[in-house]
Amino acid sequence: MESDKVFVVIGGGEAGGKAVQTLREEGFGGKIVLVAAEDRLPYERPPLSKSYLQGEPYKSEGSLQDEQWYQDHDIDLRLGCRAVSVNRADHEVQLDDGTRLAYDKLLIATGAQPRTLDVPGADLAGVHYLRTMKDADALGNSLESKPRVVIVGAGWIGLEVAAVARQRGCDVTVIEPNDIPLQASMGSRIGKFFAQVHREHGVSFSFGQGVTAFTGTSTVAAVVTEDGTETPAHVVVVGVGVRPDVALVDADLLADDGGVLVDEQMRTADPDVFAAGDIASVDNALYGHRIRVEHWANALMGGKIAAQSMLGRDSEFDPAPFFFTDQYDLGMEYAGWVDAQAAGDPVIRGDMDASSFHAFWLTDGVVVAGMHVNSWDEGIAPVQKLIRGKVRVDPTRLADTSVPLSDLIPKD
Structure with missing residues (x-):
């Protein structure tokens, strides 16, 4: 039974x-x-x-x-x-x-x-990882005094923490071994967009550098990068993946x-x-x-x-992954999966300078992934329909905001 x-x-x-x-x-x-x-x-x-x-x-x-x-x-x-x-x-x-x-x-x-950094000083007080509510409580408390914050890693967690820290009045530096944020997941063009958003809010970046050590006595005082630069820090947040x-x-x-x-x-x-x-x-x-x-x-x-x-029952699996981010006054939703490095630049629909646009990644003319930033009128739903329908589209029409996305979706 x-x-x-x-x-x-x-x-x-x-x-x-x-x-x-x-x-x-x-x-x-x-x-x-x-x-x-x-x-x-x-x-x-x-x-x-x-x-x-x-x-x-x-x-x-x-x-x-x-x-x-x-x-x-x-x-x-x-x-x-x-x-x-x-x-x-x-x-x-x-x-x-x-x-x-x-x-x-x-x-x-x-x-x-979280992936941890195995470098000297990694066990110093003030070096944080963010995965649990307990982690968030400890990090949030450490931001109350508006300290100098260094974030290691310019992925989604790193950028979201950078946004919060800036909004809480902290001085923020992000250290990233790649040349731009989000390079692996979003590619060059979208990565540069997010870098500019953060610069406009006062975040400093150090690109092309890995971390070799944290210095300090009992509490972290600085982050050392491969070129020998020491960046002062009262709080360090490591976000280098999981x-x-x-x-x-x-x-x-x-x-x-x-x-x-x-x-x-x-x-x-x-x-x-x-x-x-x-x-x-x-x-x-x-x-x-x-x-x-x-x-x-x-x-x-x-x-x-x-x-x-x-229970022995089959379910419908949605094959198009979804995630979102909130940074400052920017909201983004993303659907699908793509090797952004192999796919190259996405098709842009809207105005990146005004932080209101869609981006679409295509493989052989078919939409495989897409996102929108503050483009709530059309939002993510038509993107998901294009992906699930394996729709082949004309990139010129896809980029044309005078053509509703709904017109590109085949009618049932």
Whole structure:
């Protein structure tokens, strides 16, 4: 009987929280155990580098549940507990307190961990990473005195933190080994746009330099780069990417990209083990290859699909990844997947100088990815339709703002 089944979910982020919610919404009557390393209920991470770091009260996107919901739906919460091993043969998870949990179905949604810098002084006080609410609390408190802030890495986290720090009155320098921000994910033209936005708000950049050391006695005082320059700092934020947390996963379930190999239903090669969120390397039919996405919307979708798969049901997988960013008065939404370096410059629709435009990346004339900046009238929905429909478009018409994007989408 289903009521005798035990489903264990490891991970207290968006994927794990959404999976637990979906299991109950879909009518699962068995036992659900949620194991979360943090001592708090599952929560959404996007606000941590945006509004929450700005000092606003935490507010989720509305997709996860409060404490009363977990009580009402009889969820066995193991908060502040870390799973240390999974024995697939015995269908058992061991926790760091010695507890052993038997499972019938297991979802691993352990997310990702920040990549750390292995340089002298990396353990000095004042050197921050941002992944959890506890991290955001510590960093937010450190910004109250309006210190000199050095950010290592000009990716999305680095730029969002730079925006918040400037808005809180801090002096900000961003150090980036590439020549522009966001070079790997957005390419040259969009990267230069974001660099200009930050310069206009008073951010200084040091490009083409890696970090070799942090100096100071007990607290960081400066950041040393490869050319020997020492940039004074009271607070350092390191944002150089993340790595999937797959410590619990056996090697035979791993993909070449370091994630967990799953199909579009979040199923691994083990019929009783599923994976979702940042660790899931998903076979994406739209793009014809595997994609591992480290964004909020993907985690929520993956958690829902994994839960339905655990119940033996198939779900519709949205193959076009989505994410967003807020920096100063700039809002951006992005959909799709592209190798920006290989694809070259995108087609621009609108006015980049006025910070209101769309950008589209095409492969063989087909839209594979797109974004908009402060272009809310048309927004991201038509971009997603163009991507999902594998629409071949005329770049000239795509760039022409007198041609509504809806006119480029084939009618059903």
